[in-house]
Amino acid sequence: MCLAVPALVTALLPDDRATVSLGGVSSTCSLELVEGVAVGDYVIVHVGYALSRLDAEEAERTLALLAELPADAA
Amino acid sequence: MCLAVPALVTALLPDDRATVSLGGVSSTCSLELVEGVAVGDYVIVHVGYALSRLDAEEAERTLALLAELPADAA
Amino acid sequence: MTDRRLFARKLDIARGAVDMTHGSGGKAMAQLVRELFAAAFANPWLDQGNDQAAFDVPGGRMVMTTDGFVVSPLFFPGGDIGSLAVHGTVNDVAMAGAVPLHLTAGFIIEEGFPLADLKRVVDSMAAAAREAGVAIVSGDTKVVERGKGDGIFITTTGIGMVPPGVAPSGDRARPGDAILVSGSMGDHGVAIMSTRDNLGFETAILSDSAALNGLVAAMVAAVPGVHVLRDPTRGGLATTLNEIAHQSGVGMRLAEADIPVRAEVAAACELLGLDPLYAANEGKLIAICAEEECDRLLAAMRAHPLGRDAARIGRVVEDAHCFVQMETRFGGRRIVDWLTGEQLPRIC
Amino acid sequence: MTDRRLFARKLDIARGAVDMTHGSGGKAMAQLVRELFAAAFANPWLDQGNDQAAFDVPGGRMVMTTDGFVVSPLFFPGGDIGSLAVHGTVNDVAMAGAVPLHLTAGFIIEEGFPLADLKRVVDSMAAAAREAGVAIVSGDTKVVERGKGDGIFITTTGIGMVPPGVAPSGDRARPGDAILVSGSMGDHGVAIMSTRDNLGFETAILSDSAALNGLVAAMVAAVPGVHVLRDPTRGGLATTLNEIAHQSGVGMRLAEADIPVRAEVAAACELLGLDPLYAANEGKLIAICAEEECDRLLAAMRAHPLGRDAARIGRVVEDAHCFVQMETRFGGRRIVDWLTGEQLPRIC
Amino acid sequence: MKYVDEFRDPLLARTVAAAIAREARPDRAYNLMEFCGGHTHAISRYGIPDLLPGNVRMIHGPGCPVCVLPVGRIDDAIALARRPEVTLCTYGDVMRVPGSGRLSLLKAKAQGADVRMVVSADAAVRIAAENPGRQVVFLAIGFETTTPPTALAVRAAAAQGLSNFTVFCNHVLTPSAIQGILADAGDGKEVASLDGFVGPAHVSVVIGSEAYAPAAAEHGKPVVISGFEPLDVLQSILMLVRQINEGRAEVENQFTRAVTAEGNRKAQAIVAEIFETRASFEWRGLGSIPHSGLKLREAYAAFDAERRFPVAGASVPDHKGCDCGAILRGVKRPVDCKLFAGVCTPENPMGSCMVSAEGACAAHYTYGRFRDA
Amino acid sequence: MKYVDEFRDPLLARTVAAAIAREARPDRAYNLMEFCGGHTHAISRYGIPDLLPGNVRMIHGPGCPVCVLPVGRIDDAIALARRPEVTLCTYGDVMRVPGSGRLSLLKAKAQGADVRMVVSADAAVRIAAENPGRQVVFLAIGFETTTPPTALAVRAAAAQGLSNFTVFCNHVLTPSAIQGILADAGDGKEVASLDGFVGPAHVSVVIGSEAYAPAAAEHGKPVVISGFEPLDVLQSILMLVRQINEGRAEVENQFTRAVTAEGNRKAQAIVAEIFETRASFEWRGLGSIPHSGLKLREAYAAFDAERRFPVAGASVPDHKGCDCGAILRGVKRPVDCKLFAGVCTPENPMGSCMVSAEGACAAHYTYGRFRDA
C-alpha cells in the first residue's frame, strides 16, 4: 500500500531535511525528492521522504464535491 | 604458592598428554615437561602441566621419619 | 476456549524455537502458554486462565500473580522499569477484585549496570509500592555476565485478599453485559515506541503506568458482582478482549467511536502503520458487568482520578465464533482480532 | 547485624557498577542488598533478613519468597534449571518451617531458544512440583532479543503456611545451640563446575538439588521449636553461617572433621584451589536448635532419605565479633569467613 | 490530523454511500478491483463493504509489495542475512514474511543472523558508514513509491564511497502488474470480468495518473486514482460506477490533492539514474511478469547485492492448494480456498494473499471473516 | 587423595608439634619466614600457629605471584584488555586484583573488555587459533613453577605461526626475591632478624633445591625446602629448629618426594630458550629487585605484548599508609598496620599483602583474625 501520511512542515533543517508534524507527533524527513517546500506546507511522507506537496485547494475541492451530494435519505 | 596436585596417571593420550585422576576426579594434563611417565605413576600437576614425577619411596621415607618421632605426651 | 480452530497447527516442539512473537502478547504467546506451560503444569488454579490465580486459604480467598519486566528503555516518559514492575503486579492482583497485600521482587542484573541506575530503579519501585500501599517483603538478586542480560530484568510477584462476594474472572462475561474501559488506550505502548531511536518520532505522550488497586476498590465497592476485570497490557485492548471472549465463550460488539484514544497516540500509530487497539496499556483496565450495573460502575470509575475518562465501549453478545466485532467510526463493521506476531512498524 | 565493620566502606553508588561479585552470595551481595534494596524497601517483613518473609494472614502465618534462576548450563548432572527453580523456592518456603502451598513462575526466554529445550525445562519443573506437592498456579512469559538473555531465566515465587508454634528464623541462634547440616556439602557447586569446559575436569558428582519440605516437615514435627533453618545455597555453608551469626549476634565453633564432604567434591576443590565450604548446595539445610533437642532433631533428620547423612557440625557461642571459627581436622583453629568476591579457580 | 480526519467523516460517508446505492444499477454487477493494499486496508478496516450495495463487489488486487515478494527472494534474503559478514537491513513488514520451511527473517534473527529493522533507506546507509567492518545489505522492496528513497540511498553511499553497502533490489512496477492481470496470458488462467480499477494512491504521486492511460485504453477499463482514506475510496467507487454507467473507460483522478498527471519528475529522474528494468520479475501469486521489476544499472553494480554475493535465485512455488492466483485475478474469493482459516492463517500464511494484513486473504481473515459466519 | 591425605594426618601433626615444642629452646625466639604463599595458606587454613610454641613465629613472605604483581602492571593489563581488538586471557587469581582506582580485570570485563579466564596457558593459544580476527594477549604471571607452561605456549604459537598471540610477561624469580629480602639494601629499610626460611615447594620442583645454596651461604640462614601440606610445613619447621639449634645454615630438602637438587632440567631448558632475565623488575611491596623478572628473548619478540602494543609501564605506589614492605621483611605484623581490617580488607585491598588469600594480611584477616579479638 505504501504507507504515507500528510504531515505539516514545521521547520527546515540542514541537508535538505525538515521537521514535520502529524497530529502533535513530530518527526523528520528528507526533502530531496521535492522542491520549494516551505514551513506551513503539508507534504506526503513515505519511509522518511517527502514525496510531494499536498495541494490544499484540491483537498477543499474534493471535500466540496462530496458535500454537494444529496444528504443520505436513510 | 603455585597450586599443584599429585595426580595418578590413568592413561596416556596422543600429543604427549595424559589423563590423570585425583580422588576420583579426572582431568587431562600435558607431559611435555616430564619424561618417561607411565600409567600408574603419580605426577605433580600445575596449570595443566605435569612438573615432575612423584617419588613414592621418598614419600614413604618422609612419613616414616615422622612416624619415628616419639608420640605426643599430651 | 471454545474456538477449536484458534491455532491452525500445533507448536512444532521438536524443531521450533522461541521467537519474539511468543512474547508479544498475541496468539503465538497464547498458544505457547496453552500447549507448553499449561499442559505441563495443569492444575485447577492455573486453568482458571486469568492473569492471577485465586484460591482459598484458611482466612479467605487469596490471589497470587507474577510478571517479568524486560522493558527497553529502562527509563521512559512517564515511568521506569521499577514503577512498572510494581504497577503491573499490583494491577494483576487487583484485577481479581483483590486488595494487594505483599510483593516480592527478583532482580536479574547484567554486570556493568551502574549502581546509580539501580538505585534509581529501586527507589522508584519503593515509591510505587508506598503509593500503592503494598510492601516488598522478600527479594532476590542475580548477576549475569555482560551480554547475557539487558541492564536489568525484574520479576515481581504479588498476593492479595479478595473481599467476600467479589469474584471477577475472564470466564464470566455473559451476553448482554456491558464492556467498559477506564481511560484512553495505547498510551504506554506509544510512549515506549517514542523512545526508540530507529523509529524517529517524538511525542509528549507519557506512559499511563499506574497502580489500579484504588480504582478497583472503588469499583467493587460500587458493584461487587462485576463480572470481569482485566488490564489490557501486552497485545492491547484488542488481544485482551479476544482472550476474554474465548475464555467466556462469547462474542463482543464494540463501537470504535466510544473507545477513548488520545489524538497523539492515534497520530503516532498512523505514522507507523500501527493500531492503537493493539498498543500496550499499564494503567488501564477493562471491566465487564451486567448491563443494569453499568451506569453505577461507570460512575464509580469516573469518580476516581484514574477512571476519569472511563467509557462504555461495547457489549457482550452470543457468538459461537467468539468474534470481537466493531462498528467502525466510519460506519462499517469489522473484526478486531488477536494480535498476530509482533507490532512492527510498517511501510505498507 | 552487630558487626559495624562488616563493610569497610559504603557502596559507591554514584560511580560504581554491578559486577559478578554482587551476585555470588558473598559479602558484596550482602552489602548491595543491605545498602540499596533493604534501605529503599524497608519494612518489617523484609527486615527479618531471612530468605523468606513471614507475616500473619487471617487464617494463620504465611511465608512468601522469591528466587531467580540463571544457572549455566541449563542442564547439569543431577538436575536442570527447571527442577532447580522449583526446589530452590520450595526450600526457601520450607526454611521458615512452613508447608509450601503454591508457586508462580516467570520465564525470561532469549529468542532462538529451542522449544524442545523449553519443554524439557517445563516438564522437569512440573515433575519437581508434583513431587514436592506444590502447584504452579500462575506464570508469565517474556521473550528478549538474542544477545540480551542467556537461553532461559526462571523466577519462582512461593507461599506456604507455617504450623502454629513453629518460627525458625536466622536471628534465633543462641549461645549453646547445636549446629547441624542435613548432608554433604558442596555437591551442587562442584557438579556445575564440572560442566564448564574451560575448567577441564570430570567427576561423577551430581547436584544435590532436591525439595526439602518433606524433611523439614519431619523435623518440625520432632522439634517444633527449632531455632534456625536455612539452605546453604550461593556462598555455601561458610557464607550462610556467617549470615546467621551476624543476624543473631553470636559466634560459632565448627569441627571440620564433622562436616560431611564427599571425597570427590573435596578432590575437585583441591584441583581448583577452592574450598567446599563455599560451594553451593541445593538440597541441603542447616538447622540450629537448643542443645537438648539436638539428638531428637538429628534422629528425625537421619530417618528421612534426604537427611541420611545429617551431622552435628558445631555449636553456637557468645562472640561480639560474630566470628565463625573452626577446629581444623589438622588440630588448629581458623576463621571460616564470608565468601569474598567470586569463587574463581586459582593457580596460586 | 488534518487531511486525514476529514476523509474519515462518517456523515459524508453515508452521503456518498447513498449516492452509490442510488446510482448503481440494480440490474448489473460492478466488479471493481482495488489494486493497492492501501485500499484493501481501508476497505477492511473501516468496513466499507457494509456501506456498498450488494452488486458492487470489491476485488482485492495484488497491490502489496510484501505479499508479491516471491518465496525464493525471501530465501535469498535469509541466506544473505546468515552470512557471517552481513548485516541485513530492511523494513519491518518484510521481517515476518515466511520463506521456505516457514523460516522468516525474524526467525533467522532469532537464530543469530544480524537483521535490523529500519524505517527509512538512509538508516541502512548510516549503519554501513558506522560499521565499516560489516557488509550492510539493504533488502529493498516496494512499488514506485518506495523506489526513489532507495535510489537516493545508493547515490548517497556512492557519494560517501562506501564499499560495504549494497542493495538487494526487489522494487517492482505497478502498471506492468495491472497489464499482467488484464492480459489473458493464453496460459489457461481464468481472468475475472473486471469492470474497473481503483488505482494506486501513493504510487501515482510518483509516476502520475497518465501512467495508467495505456492500460485503460488497451483493455477498455476505467481507472480512478484514489486516495487511501475511506472517503477517498468511496468517492472513487462512485466515480467508477458513473464511468461504467456512462460506458467510459478513462483514467480519472480522485486524489487530486497529491497526484498530478505527470507525477514527481525529480523522483522519476533519480530512479532512472540508478535503476533499469529487468526483462521479467516473478510476482508471488501472479508468476513472472515481463518488465515488471527493477535492478541496479551497470554504473552502480558495486552496490548490487546480487553481484557482490552469490544469490541462488531459485523460484519456489507456493502451497499446491493455494488459490492466490485465482483470487488476485478476481476469479475466486478467499473463502473459496480450502486452506483459508484452517491451514492458512496470518500466523502461518501459505500464500501471498495471507502474508501481510493487506493481502486479500489476510484482510478478509483479520477484519471480515464474521461475514462468513 | 593419595600423597595428600597422609600429609594432613592430625595424629602425626600432634607428634611433630610435640617434637617442635620439645626441641625449641625456651630461651630464644625462632623467627622463620615461609617464603611461599602455599605455606602461608597451609599455616592459616590448618591453624598451624595453634600447634607451635609461642617462641616459634612464622613470618609470611612475599611468595604469591599475584600479590607481588605491581599496580602499574595491572593497570597496563587493563589498558590492554580494553583495546577493542584484544582478548586478554589470564588465570582466575589475577582477575580480581585491583589496579589504580580500584579497577580490576573483572570490573573491566563488566564494563565490556573481553577478558577470559583460562586454567592453562595452552588454552590461550587455542583461543588465538580459533579467533584469527582477535589479538589474544596472555597475561602471564607466576614464579618459576608457572613459567615453563608459558614458554611452551609461546613455542606452540610460534610452531603454529600464530600472528595474533602475544604474552604480557610478569614471570618473576624467587631466589632473587629472597636475596632482596635479606639484603639490607642500604636504603634505610629495616629488616627483621630472620632465623631461617621455609623454602618453596613447587618452585623448587622446577629449579631444584641447590638454587638456594648461594642465599643460605651468603647470609648464613638455614633453608628447608618444604612441601605444601601442613605436615610438610610442621616437619620443615622442626628441621629448621634443629639447624638453628645446631648452628647450621644449610639448604635441606623436606619435599624429597618431588624436589631434587638440580630440579627439572627439561623445564629449565625451555624457559631458557624463550625467556631472558630483565635488568630489574618491580615487586609490589618490595620495590625494584635486580634480575628478578623475565622477558621474552629477541628471537620471540613477535610474541611479546610489550613490543606489539604500547604499554605505559608506570610505577604506581600503594596506599601511603600500607605497611606491606615492613610486613614482608618481617618487621611488622598485619595488625600493626593502621589500615588493617578497617580500610583494607580482602574486598578492598590497599596493599599487596591483602590482595590474594595467600598474602600475609589477607591470610591473617581471613583465617586468623580471631587471634586479635
Ligand code: SF4
Ligand atoms: S487462504 Fe492462503 S492458501 Fe488460500 S488462497 Fe489465500 S493465501 Fe493462498
Ligand code: SF4
Ligand atoms: S593491611 Fe592492607 S594496607 Fe595494611 S599492610 Fe596489609 S595490605 Fe598493606
Ligand SMILES: [Mg+2]
Ligand atoms: Mg501504493
Ligand SMILES: [Mg+2]
Ligand atoms: Mg611456589
Ligand SMILES: [Mg+2]
Ligand atoms: Mg501476572
Ligand SMILES: [Mg+2]
Ligand atoms: Mg500482567
Ligand SMILES: [Mg+2]
Ligand atoms: Mg494482566
Ligand SMILES: [Mg+2]
Ligand atoms: Mg535468593
Ligand SMILES: [Mg+2]
Ligand atoms: Mg528466596
Ligand SMILES: [Mg+2]
Ligand atoms: Mg533461595
Ligand SMILES: [Mg+2]
Ligand atoms: Mg535460602
Ligand SMILES: [Mg+2]
Ligand atoms: Mg503476565
